[in-house]
Every structure is written in C-alpha cells, then in structure tokens.
Amino acid sequence: MKNTQRLFLGLAATAVIFAIATIATRLYASGTGFFPQSFVTHSIMLVLSIVVILAFKKHFVFKVALPDIRSSGRAVLIALLATIGINVLLAFAIKVTGVGMEAHPVLESSTPLQVFLFVFIYASLAEEMLVRGFLQNLLAPLQTRGVVVFKRRLSLPVIIGALVFGLLHLILLTSGVSVLFVIRVVLFTTVLGLIAGYYQEKHDNFAYAALVHMAGNLPGLLAVFLSRGI
Numbered sequence: 001m002k003n004t005q006r007l008f009l010g011l012a013a014t015a016v017i018f019a020i021a022t023i024a025t026r027l028y029a030s031g032t033g034f035f036p037q038s039f040v041t042h043s044i045m046l047v048l049s050i051v052v053i054l055a056f057k058k059h060f061v062f063k064v065a066l067p068d069i070r071s072s073g074r075a076v077l078i079a080l081l082a083t084i085g086i087n088v089l090l091a092f093a094i095k096v097t098g099v100g101m102e103a104h105p106v107l108e109s110s111t112p113l114q115v116f117l118f119v120f121i122y123a124s125l126a127e128e129m130l131v132r133g134f135l136q137n138l139l140a141p142l143q144t145r146g147v148v149v150f151k152r153r154l155s156l157p158v159i160i161g162a163l164v165f166g167l168l169h170l171i172l173l174t175s176g177v178s179v180l181f182v183i184r185v186v187l188f189t190t191v192l193g194l195i196a197g198y199y200q201e202k203h204d205n206f207a208y209a210a211l212v213h214m215a216g217n218l219p220g221l222l223a224v225f226l227s228r229g230i
Helices: 003-028 037-055 069-096 105-109 112-138 140-144 156-175 179-203 206-228
Strands: 146-149 152-155
Touching: 003 037, 003 112, 003 140, 003 156, 037 112, 069 179, 069 206, 105 112, 105 206, 112 140, 112 156, 112 179, 112 206, 140 152, 140 156, 146 156, 152 156, 152 179, 156 179, 179 206
Parallel strands: none
Antiparallel strands: 146 152
C-alpha cells in the first residue's frame, strides 16, 4: 500500500468511526443507570477500531505487551507533568481573559467511580485504540519524516496522530462549554497525544500509549475524588 493511500484511508476510517460512534450514541442511546452515554460511544469506537485493525492486519502489526516498569514509569511521569503544567498555564491564560473556570461536562455529570471506570480506564483504551492502535500504526512507514523537539524526534505518524486526537475533542463544542475551554482541551490533548505516540513508537508497544493517556486523565480523576469523595 502506498503512503498516500495509508494516509487517506487511515484518516477517512478514523473520521468515519468517530462519526458513527458519536451519531449512533446521540440517536439511540441515553445515559441511564450506572452506564453513562459515553460508555456507548467508547464501546462503538473500541469495537470498530478492533475491526479495522484486523481488516488492515496485512499492512501493519499491532503490538501490545507488558511494559518495562522503569521506562513506562518515566512515560507516565512526563505525561503527568505535562498535563499539570499545560493545564495550569492554559487555565491562567483563560482566567486573564475574564472567563470563569469550567469543568469537563463528563466529570461534572459522573460519580467518582464512573469517572474511574469509564473515563480513566475505558475512554483511555478506546480512544488510544483508534488513534494510536490503528491510525498511527497504519502510518508507520512515514516514520522517516519528522521533526526534533527538545532533543526528541517526533515522526510524522506521531504528529498526525496527535493532531487528530486533539481535533476529535472539538466535539465538545456541542456540549455547551465555551470556545476557550474547547481550545484548552484541544491544545492539551494534542500535546498528550504527542507524548503517547512518541512512547508507543519508541517501544513499539500500544501499552505505553494507553498508560500515557491514563496519566493525562489522572488529575481530573483525583480532582473528582477529592471534591466528592468515594
């Protein structure tokens, strides 16, 4: 498969899967009982991501294994520091504009246990399966192109995956939050995506991407537990 085909098919499949998961959830599902509406979205996303990974198995290899404790710990630490640092800076910048602080709609409407299960764990796995497990792996032959940032080489697949990951969060515009809040989330998730993609590519292991994503969700999880208790 030519690189241009990989890029087109990868982006198209990612967009279609995200659209199906989002639209189907809004048309046919509503958050009832213990399972929030996001559970349906991420379930559809996860299943369809696995389907396309299997469909394209002749064109790339999906690898996942138990990560090395030291290297994965470093990845998690970097992701945590980046998450805290970026969000503090962006929150301060937004506050300077006079706009009040906002919380993610899912965090506001979910219990601490729901945030742990359906955001920290499930959303992290489902979103990473689509963006890093499928898209970035499919674009692996494009690794020869990239840029160096802070003495770390970010390949084209890592950059594309991060940009797509960030842009997917534009869906928050439909949730009633402010444009500035959405911009903050898009910028943060793009940086988090760069870290997740970098470590997945470096170790050729999907587990690193999932761990980095969970690290990015950890501050929000802790905030919910601290504010509401278990």
